[in-house]
Amino acid sequence: MKEFPNGIVPLPQDFYEQPTLEMAKAMLGCLLVKETHQGIAAGYIVETEAYIGPDDRAAHSYNYRRTARTEIMFHRSGLAYTYLMHTHCLFNVVSGGEEKPEAILVRALEPRYGIDLMKTRRGIGELKNLTNGPGKLTKALGITMEDYGCSLTHPPVYLAKGFYPESISVGKRIGIENTGDAKDLPWRFWITNSQYVSRHQKSENVVNLNP
Template sequence: MKDFLNNIVPLPDSFFEQPTLELAKALLGCILVKETNEGITAGYIVETEAYIGPDDRAAHSYNNKRTPRTEVMFHRSGLAYTYLMHTHCLFNVVSGGEEKPEAVLVRALEPLNGIDFMKTRRGVEDLTRLTNGPGKLTKSLGITMEDYGHSLTIPPLYLAEGYRPESISAGKRIGIENSGEAREYPWRFWVTNNKFVSRHQKAEHVFY
């Protein structure tokens, strides 16, 4: 397991300082790593969604809403924003910079390391179903609410250099039906034709 880390290069703080929409695309192909006492799990990010508060009605920080849950969004970029949705913990990357509460939700991963741990945690054998959703990937990697506010440049939860996708697709975000015009924004991004994305839909835009 430790051999896996020999080829891992954590991303610097400066990586997270780009505009949120650009960061949401730049995260695709990056490696999300979680180290626990059980072992090391990791996967390539293949799907993200951008949330740009306070003008984005789909964002938790809409209208600069500052609560114990959203507090970390008002801090520097590159921190972990975890929150509970029903019984699932969801993982976001804080963006936008100080006092600009924005974030990128990581929606799906392509499993890379510690796959046996992932299967045990999820009780699933099908590789394509292990991490193809925001709640599935956190359970597979062991990401919890204890990771809230953690810097994503250092263990135990961090992002590392991966690969540059040949093509990136964009479309409407998922599960935000009651957010007015914001539900139409094409701020969901995914690695084109990747079989691990959470939902396949026709792309409104294709990059590269």
């Protein structure tokens, strides 16, 4: 696993200007960092899902649906889109640019910094299950609805340089069965063979980044 020598360096705004599908892949291996009064907690992103509204029936912004919840999706790229599903807060990165409501869900992390703090927050000790789900990782890192709309180029929540995956796998998104043809779109990306992904399933394609 390759790590950058200069420590935690937030990614610049330019990173977030990529097309959504490209950024969903580029986010793999990046650090997701949350700073709180309790300390820093961070993990390498190992799994993402892209949502490209308004034509994506699985997206909250499908058909330009603009509500109090989705409002931030219509703003510039590189902002945090958090929302509640049942009792869980889920974390997304706004993409697509202004008035193009798209976002990328972070589904799973490989724990890296503040692991003891994450274990305390989750109440578990097993590293493999600490952040292997979108609700698990937000609780472990301390990401909440208060982070809605935050810029991701600086604290308290941000993406930073991490490592380059050797290969990524591509497949269908999870948990969107009632969305027509959208359920079959191959817009889920994960680091091949990572033990920290939220769900292991057969990939439709594997992209070797370092052949």
